[in-house]
Amino acid sequence: MQALGAFEKIIRLSLRRLAGPVVTALFTLAYAVPCLAAEPVAVFPGVPYDGYIVYESLAVFWIVLVALIVVIRMKLREIERTQQLGAAEEDPNAPLLP
Amino acid sequence: MNCPRLKDWFEERYDLRGIRLLAREKLVPEHRYDLWYYTGGITLFLFILQFLTGMLMALYYVPHVKFAYESIIEIVTKLNMGWFFRSLHHWGAQLAIVFLFIHLFGTLLLKSYRKPREMVWVTGFILLGISIFFGLSGYLLLWDERAFAAVRVATGGAGAFPVIGGFIKAFLRGSIDVTGDTLLRFYAFHVAILPIVTLALIGLHILLVQFHGMSVPLSLEGEKRRDIPFFPNVFLKDLMIWLVVLGAVVTLAVLLPPEIGVQADPLAPPPENIKPEWYFLFMLETLKLFPGTILGFNGETIAILCVTAGILFFFLIPFLDRKSSRGEKSPLFTWIGVIYIVYFLVMTAMGFLS
Numbered sequence: 001m002q003a004l005g006a007f008e009k010i011i012r013l014s015l016r017r018l019a020g021p022v023v024t025a026l027f028t029l030a031y032a033v034p035c036l037a038a039e040p041v042a043v044f045p046g047v048p049y050d051g052y053i054v055y056e057s058l059a060v061f062w063i064v065l066v067a068l069i070v071v072i073r074m075k076l077r078e079i080e081r082t083q084q085l086g087a088a089e090e091d092p093n094a095p096l097l098p
Numbered sequence: 099m100n101c102p103r104l105k106d107w108f109e110e111r112y113d114l115r116g117i118r119l120l121a122r123e124k125l126v127p128e129h130r131y132d133l134w135y136y137t138g139g140i141t142l143f144l145f146i147l148q149f150l151t152g153m154l155m156a157l158y159y160v161p162h163v164k165f166a167y168e169s170i171i172e173i174v175t176k177l178n179m180g181w182f183f184r185s186l187h188h189w190g191a192q193l194a195i196v197f198l199f200i201h202l203f204g205t206l207l208l209k210s211y212r213k214p215r216e217m218v219w220v221t222g223f224i225l226l227g228i229s230i231f232f233g234l235s236g237y238l239l240l241w242d243e244r245a246f247a248a249v250r251v252a253t254g255g256a257g258a259f260p261v262i263g264g265f266i267k268a269f270l271r272g273s274i275d276v277t278g279d280t281l282l283r284f285y286a287f288h289v290a291i292l293p294i295v296t297l298a299l300i301g302l303h304i305l306l307v308q309f310h311g312m313s314v315p316l317s318l319e320g321e322k323r324r325d326i327p328f329f330p331n332v333f334l335k336d337l338m339i340w341l342v343v344l345g346a347v348v349t350l351a352v353l354l355p356p357e358i359g360v361q362a363d364p365l366a367p368p369p370e371n372i373k374p375e376w377y378f379l380f381m382l383e384t385l386k387l388f389p390g391t392i393l394g395f396n397g398e399t400i401a402i403l404c405v406t407a408g409i410l411f412f413f414l415i416p417f418l419d420r421k422s423s424r425g426e427k428s429p430l431f432t433w434i435g436v437i438y439i440v441y442f443l444v445m446t447a448m449g450f451l452s
Contacts, residue, residue: 043174043181043355054182058352065345069338076334083331 124308125325126332129318131208135332136339137201138307143340144194145300147347148232149293151187159239161285163278166241167361174358185351191233193347195377198226199442206435210313211416213423218310219416221303225296232292233375235284238276246362248374249284250276255385258398259406275364316427379449380442381405412438 045051108114126135158177160169173180202222205211211219238249253276257267272279314323326332359369374382388401411418415435421428 041171041174041358043185043357045181054352058349061348062345065341069341072334072338072341076331079330079334083327 121329122327124328126312126328127314128324128326129314129321131315131318134201134204134208135312136336137197137204139336140339140343141194141197141201142300142304143343144190144197144347145296147190147344148187148194151183151190152289152293154183155187156289159285161239161282163241163281166239166281170240170358181355182351185355186347187236188356189347189350189354191236192376193343193350195229195233198229199377202226203435203439206415206438207432208313208315209419209422209428209431210315211422212313212316212419212425213416215306215310215313216416218303218306220413221299221306223413225299225303228292228296228299230377232288232296233377235288235292237375238281238284239288240358241281241362242359243362243366243369244359244372246276246364247368247372249280250368251372252374252378253280255381255398255402258396258402260399260403263399263402277364316422316425319425373449376446376450380445383445383449383452 045054105114126132155173158169158173158180160166170184174184175181205219205222234249234252237245239245253267253270256270257263259266268274270280270283271277272283373379384405385398385401388397388404390397392400415431416423419428419431422431
């Protein structure tokens with residue numbers, strides 16, 4: 001009788017009894033997978049080397065911009081100096097060259 | 099570079115000497131507020147940038163409900179520098195509207211709208227409205243859940259306008275809800291209709307500015323000041339500022355590329371804490387101030403009527419400010435302008451923080 005009781009306990013713990021909840025849980029999880037947060041779209045180069053190249057290019061771009069601004073500023077100051085001297089104005093009495 | 103034969107070819111056919119004289123004669127007053135003159139130039143530069151980056155994007159974008167989202171993903175992830183040009187287009191749009199507002203508020207506070215420049219104000223104001231519609235139509239082209247929900251709210255809000263609201267909503271959506279028809283319609287607006295109207299209005303705006311000359315603030319009219327030639331002095335200063343703005347847009351595009359959300363699903367619930375673009379936030383916050391019903395009337399309709407009345411008053415300021423048009427100081431309209439600016443800034447900040 002004792003052996004029969006132990007056998008009943010084994011049946012109670014057998015996979016047959018766990019099968020229902022396990023299958024339900026698996027189905028629930030499998031169904032929920034697509035509902036998890038979608039992976040964000042990579043809007044910037046993902047490879048570190050590519051990222052480094054982009055930042056390096058940005059630095060070079062700024063150096064060129066600053067250089068251009070300095071050149072334009074120098075040109076503007078030169079123009080202003082010429083204008084202050086009156087050299088830019090046309091002289092109506094200037095003799096025409098043949 | 100000197101090409102005398104090419105120069106002669108053109109001079110024989112066109113009055114280049116006249117154009118050169120015209121450019122030399124254009125003068126710009128120099129005073130302590132002349133920095134405001136550059137805001138218009140910056141906006142123009144950003145518009146040009148938008149046209150160029152927009153043309154590049156249009157080469158690859160597919161305006162179809164099934165492929166729009168995928169085409170954006172492809173532009174961003176597969177095309178060489180595609181992510182950069184999309185980001186540049188996004189930040190260019192944001193800064194263009196920022197500078198449009200700065201230009202508008204500067205014009206308002208310096209009373210540059212006063213007689214005889216009312217039409218300059220009118221064309222500029224319409225350009226601001228078009229730019230905001232540019233932003234809204236471009237936002238939907240992404241076809242992600244946030245853009246979809248924002249356009250649904252915006253077009254729904256337009257529908258609350260009395261009498262013509264239903265027509266506006268149906269016209270914008272092209273259907274009973276935001277669908278593929280809306281996407282196609284917004285695409286047509288974004289790449290064809292609005293650019294043509296914008297080009298025409300920018301042309302008219304610049305022509306009117308050339309015709310009237312630069313406005314000098316009332317407080318400085320009696321003062322002795324120097325006029326400097328536009329070519330080359332102001333043009334070179336413009337060029338330097340444009341380079342700085344270009345640097346700022348490129349930096350923003352690299353450091354803060356705009357995110358792409360989940361693809362739009364008309365049947366899915368709208369995402370939580372959905373917010374429209376920043377330039378609509380003041381309107382949204384104003385709508386929140388109104389209760390659901392006021393004396394038995396729909397609160398949203400009354401709110402939209404109030405906002406419309408506020409915008410209409412703002413638009414008509416050059417025609418209402420009689421003192422400025424007579425050349426007298428008008429502190430009342432200065433205060434009205436300050437109230438508008440403070441209201442816009444406070445409501446936008448509240449929209450960000452809420």
